[in-house]
Every structure is written in C-alpha cells, then in structure tokens.
Amino acid sequence: MIQLLRKDLLVLRRSPALLAVLVTYPLLVALLVGVVAGYANTRPRVAFVDLDGVPERVELAGEGFDVRGLIDEVSDEVELVPMQLGEARRRLETGRVVAAVIVPPGFVNDLRASQSPELVLERGRGGLTPIVTREMEALVFNLNRELQDAIVAANLGYVEELQDRLDRTGELLAELPADPRVDEIRSFVALAGLALGQTGDALRATAAPIRLRVAEDRGRAWALSAQVQAYGLALTITFLGLVLAAGALAAERDENVIGRLARGLVPLGRVVAAKVALAAVVALALGLAIALVFGIAVEVGDVTGGQPWERLPLLAAGLAVAGAAVGGLGALVGALSRDGRTASLVAVLAVLPILLVGLVPEQVSPVAAYVSDAFPFAHAVELFSAALHERDPWRDVGIATAWLVGLGLVYGSLARLAARRLLA
Numbered sequence: 001m002i003q004l005l006r007k008d009l010l011v012l013r014r015s016p017a018l019l020a021v022l023v024t025y026p027l028l029v030a031l032l033v034g035v036v037a038g039y040a041n042t043r044p045r046v047a048f049v050d051l052d053g054v055p056e057r058v059e060l061a062g063e064g065f066d067v068r069g070l071i072d073e074v075s076d077e078v079e080l081v082p083m084q085l086g087e088a089r090r091r092l093e094t095g096r097v098v099a100a101v102i103v104p105p106g107f108v109n110d111l112r113a114s115q116s117p118e119l120v121l122e123r124g125r126g127g128l129t130p131i132v133t134r135e136m137e138a139l140v141f142n143l144n145r146e147l148q149d150a151i152v153a154a155n156l157g158y159v160e161e162l163q164d165r166l167d168r169t170g171e172l173l174a175e176l177p178a179d180p181r182v183d184e185i186r187s188f189v190a191l192a193g194l195a196l197g198q199t200g201d202a203l204r205a206t207a208a209p210i211r212l213r214v215a216e217d218r219g220r221a222w223a224l225s226a227q228v229q230a231y232g233l234a235l236t237i238t239f240l241g242l243v244l245a246a247g248a249l250a251a252e253r254d255e256n257v258i259g260r261l262a263r264g265l266v267p268l269g270r271v272v273a274a275k276v277a278l279a280a281v282v283a284l285a286l287g288l289a290i291a292l293v294f295g296i297a298v299e300v301g302d303v304t305g306g307q308p309w310e311r312l313p314l315l316a317a318g319l320a321v322a323g324a325a326v327g328g329l330g331a332l333v334g335a336l337s338r339d340g341r342t343a344s345l346v347a348v349l350a351v352l353p354i355l356l357v358g359l360v361p362e363q364v365s366p367v368a369a370y371v372s373d374a375f376p377f378a379h380a381v382e383l384f385s386a387a388l389h390e391r392d393p394w395r396d397v398g399i400a401t402a403w404l405v406g407l408g409l410v411y412g413s414l415a416r417l418a419a420r421r422l423l424a
Helices: 002-013 018-041 067-076 085-094 108-110 130-173 181-197 200-207 226-254 258-265 268-300 309-337 338-358 366-372 376-389 393-423
Strands: 045-050 057-058 064-067 079-082 099-105 118-123 211-214
Touching: 002 226, 045 085, 057 108, 057 309, 057 366, 057 393, 067 130, 079 118, 085 099, 085 118, 085 376, 099 130, 118 130, 130 181, 226 268, 226 309, 226 338, 226 393, 258 366, 268 309, 268 393, 309 376, 338 366, 338 376, 366 376
Parallel strands: 045 079, 045 099, 118 211
Antiparallel strands: 057 064, 099 118
16 A cells, blocks of 8 residues: 555656646635635625624613614624734734724723723724724614614703703892802802803714724734635645545556556555555645745734634644545545546546535525535634634544544545445
C-alpha cells in the first residue's frame, strides 16, 4: 500500500502542469466562494452585547416602552446574535461577525434621566460594514422617534408647572411689605425664572435621547476573515481529494494493474486505502501551505488578532482527517466510473454541487443543510473554522471530526465493495 501511495505521488511530481492546474483551479474557486460568502448574505451577523440587562419594558415619562423589542426589529435586515463582550470582540477580530452592538452599563438609567445614553457600534473593515452602520443608525432613529415625544412632553409639563408656581409665588411676594428676607426670596424667584429659560439644552437632548458612537474599526477585512480561510481550505481539499482519489483508483484499471494487484500482491481494500491516503497526504501538504500563506498575509498586514500559529498542529490533524474522508468519496467515484477519464469528469461534475449545497445556510434551506451533512465539505468548514478561531474549539472539532471519520468509513467501505467492478 505504501508503494502504491509512493507511485501516485511520483506521478503527480512528474506532471507539474497537471499539478499546477489542480492546485490553482480550486484556489481561484475558493476566492470566488469567499467573495460570495462574504457579500451575498442579505442578513449580516452582528453581535449584540447587553451589558445593562435591558428589561422587556422601560417606564419613561409615565409610559411603558418596549426598548428591547425596538432593538430586535433591526434583525429584519441583520442577524443579531446575543453574546458576551469578550466573545463578541473575538468573533469580530476573526471575521465571524461583521459588527458588534454594545449596550453599556447604565443605559436604562441614563435614558430615564434624559442623559442621552449611547449604543456603541464596533465594526469590521470594508465589506458589509457600511450596510451594518446604516442599519444601526436606522435603529437609533427609530428608538429616538418612539421616545422623543414622551420625553419632550414630560419636560414641557415640568416647565409649565414650575412657571405657574413661580408666577403665583411672585404674586404672593408682591403683596408682602419690604423686608430683606422677602427681597432675597424675590431674587431667588427671579433667578429661577431665568433658569427656566435655559431648558433649551435639555429639550434638544431629549429630541435625540440616544446617540450612536462608532468606535474605532477593530475587525479584519473580509478577505482575511476566518470564514474565507475555512472555506478556502475546505474547498481546495474537497476538489483535489475527490479528483485525485477518483482518477488514481480508476487509473489502476486503465494501466491493467488492478487485476495483478488483486491476485495476491495487494488486496482491493489496501488499494482503496492507498488512494484515501493519497488524498489525505495531498490535503495535509497543500492545506498547511495555504494556511502558511494566509498567516503570512495576516502578519504582514498587521491584522487585529493575528494568525493562531499555535493551532496549526490541530489544523494539520483536521486536514488529514478531512482529506481522508474526501478520498473515500473519491475512491467510490473512481470505482463506479471504472476508467480514468470518466472518473475525473464525474469527480469534477460532482464536486460543484457538493460545494454549492454546503454553502447554503441552514436558515435559508434546512433540506440543503441535511443534504450537505452527507458530504465532507460542510463538516470540513466547521472543523477548520473551530480549529483556527474558536476560543474553546474541542466540542466543535470533536463533532466535525466524528462526522468526517464516519463518512470516510462509509465511503471507504462502499468503495471497497465497488472496486470489484474494476476487475471486470
């Protein structure tokens, strides 16, 4: 089996043009997928961090307002994902969310006191950032519109009541005889009247009770985001592993070798295992090279968060597992196709639907999500994304790895059964 693997690797080395095409093509497709994945989503993911514990209803100026409901209304255009502050900033740094809306402590108390509280918007760079900013500005406008009338009416009511009382006090003071103490009270009443004339600032503040302060950009650009890196790795490995394993297995029949091997040199199971190992080795080597280039770009660009170099061993293990799972599917395609040209064509035709169905979000089409579970691509994306950028990756890595191992065993077993067709 080791000799078969060595032979396949030598064939690749002796065909540099073919190898260059096989490597370049999926990378170009990965770039296009990254662009589509970054921009085609009509509901960008925005982290929502509530540090003040905003209640369901806020009593303001004698009326109840559903502030939390008004905030949730923005989810028609963006997907608000509640999370803790540290997790929100980490996901923003790695490109998992495009922005973070933060409700600071004391927000509700400031709102009740007409102190113009702030919502803080932390954004990534480029891409969907302008869209998210517009949606947050619309959110603040809607909140202001709902709260403005009640606050202004309450303030004007206070002003009118004070003015009436001051007028009545002035009338009473005018009836009193001259006295230093009475003169001091008259002075106070006059000063209070002047103070009422300075209520314009308060009324202007209530006209816009909430302000949006846009913090300094801290996230990475979409081209260097965790999503693009995970999709690029998974797409490249899926394409190469499927085509190479399918073509390499079918080529054994084209070269009239499979019959002699099966008669005693190498059982069919080991022939299939050699093709699975080929896909795993190529996935490991090429995936690490892509991660290295991506990391260098991140470091040279001084991107916030940097590249998690300490996670590369975990990524390497994931690359090998994902490559083996794809190799099992490729071996099945090669065994069913029988000849090399048909196997390569079928593999290329099959890989595109597999990739596309894996890119459809579950909330858009649950059926597509169920179908994508039957193929390694979607699980490879989850594995690479968790391995590189999740704070605690082990649960997600374990689930994705279990899926890939299970799919690899199923596809490998079916390929072993179908390999008998190559002897005919």
